[in-house]
Amino acid sequence: MGKVKPKKQATLSDIAANVGVAPMTVSRVMNGNGYVSEETREKVMRVAKEMNYRRNGLAHNLKRQRTETIGLVLGDISNPYSTELANAIRETLSAHGYNLFICISEHSAKEDIAAFESLVNHSVDGLIVATRSNKGGDEYLKGIVESNVPVVLIGRDFQHPSVDFVSTDNLNGGFEATRHLIDLGHRRIGFIGATLSGGSSLKRLQGYLNALEQHQIPVDERLITGRKESISEVPGYSTEKMGYEGMKRLLSLPERPTAVFARNDFTAIGAMTAIKEAGLRIPEDIAIVGFDDIPLAIHTSPTLTTVRQPMRLQGQFAAQMLLQRIESSETEERREQILNCELIIRKSTV
Amino acid sequence: MGKVKPKKQATLSDIAANVGVAPMTVSRVMNGNGYVSEETREKVMRVAKEMNYRRNGLAHNLKRQRTETIGLVLGDISNPYSTELANAIRETLSAHGYNLFICISEHSAKEDIAAFESLVNHSVDGLIVATRSNKGGDEYLKGIVESNVPVVLIGRDFQHPSVDFVSTDNLNGGFEATRHLIDLGHRRIGFIGATLSGGSSLKRLQGYLNALEQHQIPVDERLITGRKESISEVPGYSTEKMGYEGMKRLLSLPERPTAVFARNDFTAIGAMTAIKEAGLRIPEDIAIVGFDDIPLAIHTSPTLTTVRQPMRLQGQFAAQMLLQRIESSETEERREQILNCELIIRKSTV
DNA sequence: GTTACAAAAGTTATCGTTAACACATTAAAA
DNA sequence: TTTTAATGTGTTAACGATAACTTTTGTAAC
Numbered sequence: 225m226g227k228v229k230p231k232k233q234a235t236l237s238d239i240a241a242n243v244g245v246a247p248m249t250v251s252r253v254m255n256g257n258g259y260v261s262e263e264t265r266e267k268v269m270r271v272a273k274e275m276n277y278r279r280n281g282l283a284h285n286l287k288r289q290r291t292e293t294i295g296l297v298l299g300d301i302s303n304p305y306s307t308e309l310a311n312a313i314r315e316t317l318s319a320h321g322y323n324l325f326i327c328i329s330e331h332s333a334k335e336d337i338a339a340f341e342s343l344v345n346h347s348v349d350g351l352i353v354a355t356r357s358n359k360g361g362d363e364y365l366k367g368i369v370e371s372n373v374p375v376v377l378i379g380r381d382f383q384h385p386s387v388d389f390v391s392t393d394n395l396n397g398g399f400e401a402t403r404h405l406i407d408l409g410h411r412r413i414g415f416i417g418a419t420l421s422g423g424s425s426l427k428r429l430q431g432y433l434n435a436l437e438q439h440q441i442p443v444d445e446r447l448i449t450g451r452k453e454s455i456s457e458v459p460g461y462s463t464e465k466m467g468y469e470g471m472k473r474l475l476s477l478p479e480r481p482t483a484v485f486a487r488n489d490f491t492a493i494g495a496m497t498a499i500k501e502a503g504l505r506i507p508e509d510i511a512i513v514g515f516d517d518i519p520l521a522i523h524t525s526p527t528l529t530t531v532r533q534p535m536r537l538q539g540q541f542a543a544q545m546l547l548q549r550i551e552s553s554e555t556e557e558r559r560e561q562i563l564n565c566e567l568i569i570r571k572s573t574v
Numbered sequence: 575m576g577k578v579k580p581k582k583q584a585t586l587s588d589i590a591a592n593v594g595v596a597p598m599t600v601s602r603v604m605n606g607n608g609y610v611s612e613e614t615r616e617k618v619m620r621v622a623k624e625m626n627y628r629r630n631g632l633a634h635n636l637k638r639q640r641t642e643t644i645g646l647v648l649g650d651i652s653n654p655y656s657t658e659l660a661n662a663i664r665e666t667l668s669a670h671g672y673n674l675f676i677c678i679s680e681h682s683a684k685e686d687i688a689a690f691e692s693l694v695n696h697s698v699d700g701l702i703v704a705t706r707s708n709k710g711g712d713e714y715l716k717g718i719v720e721s722n723v724p725v726v727l728i729g730r731d732f733q734h735p736s737v738d739f740v741s742t743d744n745l746n747g748g749f750e751a752t753r754h755l756i757d758l759g760h761r762r763i764g765f766i767g768a769t770l771s772g773g774s775s776l777k778r779l780q781g782y783l784n785a786l787e788q789h790q791i792p793v794d795e796r797l798i799t800g801r802k803e804s805i806s807e808v809p810g811y812s813t814e815k816m817g818y819e820g821m822k823r824l825l826s827l828p829e830r831p832t833a834v835f836a837r838n839d840f841t842a843i844g845a846m847t848a849i850k851e852a853g854l855r856i857p858e859d860i861a862i863v864g865f866d867d868i869p870l871a872i873h874t875s876p877t878l879t880t881v882r883q884p885m886r887l888q889g890q891f892a893a894q895m896l897l898q899r900i901e902s903s904e905t906e907e908r909r910e911q912i913l914n915c916e917l918i919i920r921k922s923t924v
Numbered sequence: 925g926t927t928a929c930a931a932a933a934g935t936t937a938t939c940g941t942t943a944a945c946a947c948a949t950t951a952a953a954a
Numbered sequence: 955t956t957t958t959a960a961t962g963t964g965t966t967a968a969c970g971a972t973a974a975c976t977t978t979t980g981t982a983a984c
Binding site: 248251254279280284285287288 | 939940942943
């Protein structure tokens, strides 16, 4: 008793058989197109409801050759900006009748590939990729693109003639952040979180270097800390540790910096911890600038000067570009959108 | 020139035609089952590569009647605990060869339904739902469950004989948090963020009430703030505002509380802002306890005493329960997992 | 030389849905 | 009354992949 047989989902044919019409008629009722008499429609609707009918999306999509679904690959969803990005994308897509599936890929090329694969396997109509570049992932991505799946990248360093690209101006952001410190009179300015990954952090470092150069401040290599290995690069909250350790190293220099620019806010927060531990004051002894303007930045003490990225805008642009690519049959030129970022001055520098 | 025709994806038949074999042979090569001569295999592989073949997942899944994909519906991905949850689920599933698609549904029943629908449409093998309960969503969910899609809920208040349930012990968490304050000698303890939504926050409030009762402290309704409307309930960073406003109200009482218990950490942080603005000290003038132990909690000043939820564990349990339901054909009894939470004492209370 | 069987391929039908076409029936227009 | 058009419904053939079955070939055993 009580053992229910695993009854399968009802299909169009089941309903058709039950009502005594052709499956096609049921299909017409369900989709509300074509001619169906009111009488038949009602009967079909009733039976469909009774049998708890639900259209099989696989068959439906297979037949229609589109899914109206977009895949988004995010690394590091811990980072609040990923959230904003995802929401902006979802809202834009939703307004155009598209669904959004998100896959997470932290750390590795393997996870990147797994995410791409599962999304492409489900025949998403397009892909937005917001993870960092890596060799295996890029290769796989190339394959996807060349099998004609529309792809838009957000901040991922991967060039391809038919892949659009959205990013913030990390170069200028790094420049502004550093210039702000220079304007405040700092001359020994450290950089925390350099990697050779070639991603956004490298651009930020370059902006830092440019600002120094423009103000004729010689670059002191010892003031630039980071890691060589970009492979096991860990994002989000864990870069806090990087900031902490990087700052420790800077503090141990014979002549320590009077200001530091951290590759992102988590790194900056780690650095702040190290500074406080050393009994120094922020910003009096050491000023600090972060990057991203995460919500936490207004809660640190002191509040953190940082560079804000327009995440919502990036998401909106990416979604719009993708929709355009999907809906136009023409093969278009690669497009690039570099958005400005904004220096947010708080108490950690003044 | 340069105008590329939108070449369609190659299919098994295309390859078959090209090589001069039957589609089935190509299928055998691709899936590595059945007998195929080495010679044929190589030829097929070569052509497949040339044509950039990629299996059509829709057709594949339609035929096999399963997708090895699980859908996760998250509200409020801003909240770091959602991240942990998602990662734990993903890791567990991945170890069993399942993919994870995440859909976001903030705020409304409409978005809940949209998320359910798009996941079910893609024939996910099962569903994990971690959004708050709401009428429309629950109704739709019922329909899904009754069309035999395995579903597991995380912290969502919705009872159904074949839907498993995972949650933390919010009742006891609220109790412990309040008792901690009582143990410190507080007698006028406020509660911020009560809603009538019937979700976890109500349980936390109940725990608060139970603790007061057990210590013979009379309940003062004025010390309990919150909102009546549960519909437009906004999660995540935005509940900070709720905490701020709630605290303002408590501070304006003729006899203000000496301690407050906030429904979650964001609310607590909002409350802290209000306390500081009023020129009061934490915890000397007002002690405060939050709930969730978000990463931010160790960065507030003072650091925040809070109740930690075992998010990873919840995710793991949910994923395991779901996999069991999927893999066993028997219809099982409803199972429930209530996990303990842990009081984390920091500087905001002592 | 027949039997036996593994190996290598092909054939057919199906998963559930729907576009395209075909065929009735009815109603309106000429 | 005949023509025309609209309405209601059925049939067929895909979408792309594959399970289940059949056929053919090769070859070793008796």
